Amino acid sequence: MEGAEILQNAVRLQHDIARHVVTRGNPDPSVLAGLDAAYSLDGSQVFGAAVLLAVPSLRVIGAATVGRKASFPYIPGYFAFREAPALLAALGRLERAPDLLMIDGHGIAHPRRCGIASHVGVITGIPSIGVARHLLTGRCDPPGMGWGETTPVTADGSVIGCALRTVAGVRPVYVSIGHRISLQNAVSITLHTSTGFRIPEPLRVAHRLASHVRDRDVRAFIWLDADALP
DNA sequence: GCGACAG
DNA sequence: ATCTTGTCGC
Numbered sequence: 165m166e167g168a169e170i171l172q173n174a175v176r177l178q179h180d181i182a183r184h185v186v187t188r189g190n191p192d193p194s195v196l197a198g199l200d201a202a203y204s205l206d207g208s209q210v211f212g213a214a215v216l217l218a219v220p221s222l223r224v225i226g227a228a229t230v231g232r233k234a235s236f237p238y239i240p241g242y243f244a245f246r247e248a249p250a251l252l253a254a255l256g257r258l259e260r261a262p263d264l265l266m267i268d269g270h271g272i273a274h275p276r277r278c279g280i281a282s283h284v285g286v287i288t289g290i291p292s293i294g295v296a297r298h299l300l301t302g303r304c305d306p307p308g309m310g311w312g313e314t315t316p317v318t319a320d321g322s323v324i325g326c327a328l329r330t331v332a333g334v335r336p337v338y339v340s341i342g343h344r345i346s347l348q349n350a351v352s353i354t355l356h357t358s359t360g361f362r363i364p365e366p367l368r369v370a371h372r373l374a375s376h377v378r379d380r381d382v383r384a385f386i387w388l389d390a391d392a393l394p
Numbered sequence: 395g396c397g398a399c400a401g
Numbered sequence: 402a403t404c405t406t407g408t409c410g411c
Contacts, residue, residue, distance in 0.1 A: 201401080203402050238402070240399040247401070247402095269400050279400070300400045338400085401402050 174242055178278035184286045185272060189344040191291040193219050196357070197262035198366025199251045199284070202374035203234065210234045212250030213374035214258055215366065222357060222365050228257035229377045240300060241275050244283035251284055265292040265342065266357070266366045271350075273317055273325035273340035275301050285343025292342025293350040294325075295367060299338055309333050312355055326351050330358040337362060 165173075196219050202211045209231060216226035230253040236245040251267070270279030271294030281294030302319035304327045311332045317325035317340070325340030328351055339354050341347050357364040363371070 201402085203401085205403065207402075238401060240401085243400055274400080294400085296400050298400060301398090 171239075171242070174245055175276065178244075178274075178276045178283075181283055181286045182272070182276055182278040185277065185282050185341070186344045187272070187341050188346050189291055190349050191264050191345055193263035193291075193353070195219065195225065195260070195262050196264045196266060196353075196366055197255065197258065198266050198364075198368075198370035199255065200268040200367055200370035200374050201247045201250050202371070202378040204378060207238070208234055209378075210247060210250040211374050211378040212247070212252075212254035213370045213377065214251065214254040215369045215373055216258060216260070216262055217357075217366050217369070220356065222359065224369060226259050227369075227373055228254050228259075229373060230254045230257060231377065243269055244278075244280040248280055248283050248287075251280075252287065255284075255288065262290065264345070264353070265290050266354070266364065267292055267294055267342060268296070268367050268371070270294045270296045270300055270325070270338065271340035271342035273300065273302055273319075273338060277324070279340065279342075281340065281342030289344075291344040293345060293353060294340045294342045295354055295364060296338045296340075297335075297363075307336055314351060323347065328354060330355065330364065331360065331362050334362050337364075 267281040271281035285292030302317045304317040307313040307315040313329045316323045327336040
């Protein structure tokens with residue numbers, strides 16, 4: 165198969181997944197998972213991390229990681245094909261399934277309404293939220309400078325996400341529906357899992373863990389529990 | 395054709 | 402994403 169053909173298939177799959185996204189729901193998770201990945205210097209390896217946190221204490225109650233070959237390049241709009249396999253593998257190694265997933269990247273705030281958070285959400289059937297640091301598509305006015313202020317991200321005349329100020333006076337993050345949750349609830353959960361930093365706690369922990377296994381020995385961190393965390 | 399472009 | 406030192410500020 166050649167490059168252009170692979171992308172055509174990817175687009176077909178994204179349209180297909182996008183049709184299955186449920187943009188409503190009000191999950192009240194007692195256990196939530198933060199998912200993120202880190203890459204080797206040459207970008208040939210991906211290290212996925214899934215961390216379980218209790219809500220609302222945000223105590224880490226479990227975690228799992230996986231390292232694998234990166235079999236897809238990074239192409240804006242096709243991010244899930246590069247990173248989702250590692251996230252799904254890590255997720256599958258958790259000792260229990262979370263009630264909700266928070267993923268580093270967009271959900272439906274995507275050209276085809278199928279960012280990685282929707283991709284992983286639909287595949288697993290678990291409610292998911294996408295939290296990104298930069299906009300991929302759509303536009304919005306800057307939210308007020310206060311904590312918790314929001315502004316809609318729109319595209320084609322519809323709201324596809326929200327800019328959310330998790331820390332007063334600091335650049336906002338971009339929240340969007342992944343799957344089986346309303347935008348309002350997604351924003352609320354993102355805000356209430358933010359602990360004084362721009363990035364919400366679940367993603368901060370997942371990010372640190374992914375980088376940690378990358379810099380150490382992956383084999384020693386295939387299964388982790390709270391006590392083994394750095 | 396030109397610019398934009400999650401991680 | 403990743404490389405990379407110090408520095409300014411609370």
